Amino acid sequence: MDDELRIYCLRLFEACLAQIRSGQLGPSVLTSREFEQTLVVLCEKLRTRSPSSESVESAGQYIHMIVRAGVEEAEGGLAHLRNWLRGSTDIIICDPYLLKFSPSDLYKDVSEYADELAKLLPASAKRVDLYTNSYANAVRPVVLSALKQGRNVRHFSSDKLHDRFVIKDGSHGKMIGTSFGGFGRKFFGMLDLESGDVATIRQELHNSCPIPVLNGHRR
Template sequence: MSASPMDEDDGATSTSAAEPVIFEDDGEFRHVDGWNSFQFDPPLTHTDALKLSSSAQELGYRMLFRRADYSIEQIQQQLVERGPGSFLNMVWLQEDISPKAPAPTVEQRMAARMRKLAPSDELIITDPYLFTGSRKHDSQEYADSVVRMMTPALTPGLRITALVSSSGNNPIVRAAVLDGLRAQVQNLDITVVETDDFHDRFWIADGERGLIIGASLNKIGGKIFFVDELSRSDIKAVLDEVDAIVGTCA
């Protein structure tokens, strides 16, 4: 985040965009172009911020993020590419809210995340309902959707280990999905392990890069969900559990 200039004649000093603007308290109310600033203590909750924004609009004001070089589309793109965790260390999001661009489909976004995950040798998937019987009635349609999302991550000879729920591992859905994946890329080595030890959906590439996905692929497009990057410590913790489970089932 870059620093922004301010008019020193008005008693303000230049400051980093990551910090609140500080004025000397001389009893004057200041309104300096883009640097009009208020700070809430304690910090606003998301719900209260929306209420304040609504009240401001009724009075004829717009409540804006203050960084004009960081658009809402860029926030959306960062959420898609890196997940909400990428914002956790930010003190301030400063930008004007610009019109939304047409959003890509959820499948396309997931495919883009899979492409960025880029496994070269191994892909670990923990998704209890990856082969859920709830998609038995439209198993081919579901399989085609999974293939579209996963194809950007597939390379010849890739080893895929999928850990799924024993009660949710429907043979018809499983066959449709696996046949679809194998039809896309040659020599995929796919192992399916039944376990009820995982609830969360982790996707880990080559033991180094990982995602947590807030919904099973069978729910993609039907519910609001998040995708976030895993830290190295989380990746290690997940892989330790996977190794223990796969070793027991071997």
């Protein structure tokens, strides 16, 4: 809930409480101009908000998104990430199995998989760092070629990676419950990260694999 809507809700609830506690029989607060205006604003805001059964904001300001199994739902999850990455210039993708591939209903072959990954990146992205556990020789060059498109794409590899993260512009991040190759196979969640957690993750990634893979060989 945004701050303005929260303020109007508080005004409404406080007015109702004041009426109840006053002990007056007449519903004077319910017929006041201020009460009417508050209701009008609330109704307009609620009508214009985009409802989503898949996103819930918790008290800790985390946004949870559930992506269900199936091609259509997976495409929706990818679209969510694509929209979130829009306008970013520096992107980090940590996915232990990003550079491995097995066919699925969503990706028929490696080229299709690489193309879908490339569609996630906005034209504004200038640098993309990939972190994986290992990689398949038949997959790595196809994916890297699709992602480059004038960008500086670096690949880091370490056997110390486990979870999946996408980070944009150094301070915004999401934790993803499956590898990109797993989209559409099973349901999973996506979770927004606080900036402090993003900083910690970036440092851990650097500590785990500070030197990029060169010519297909980890140094």
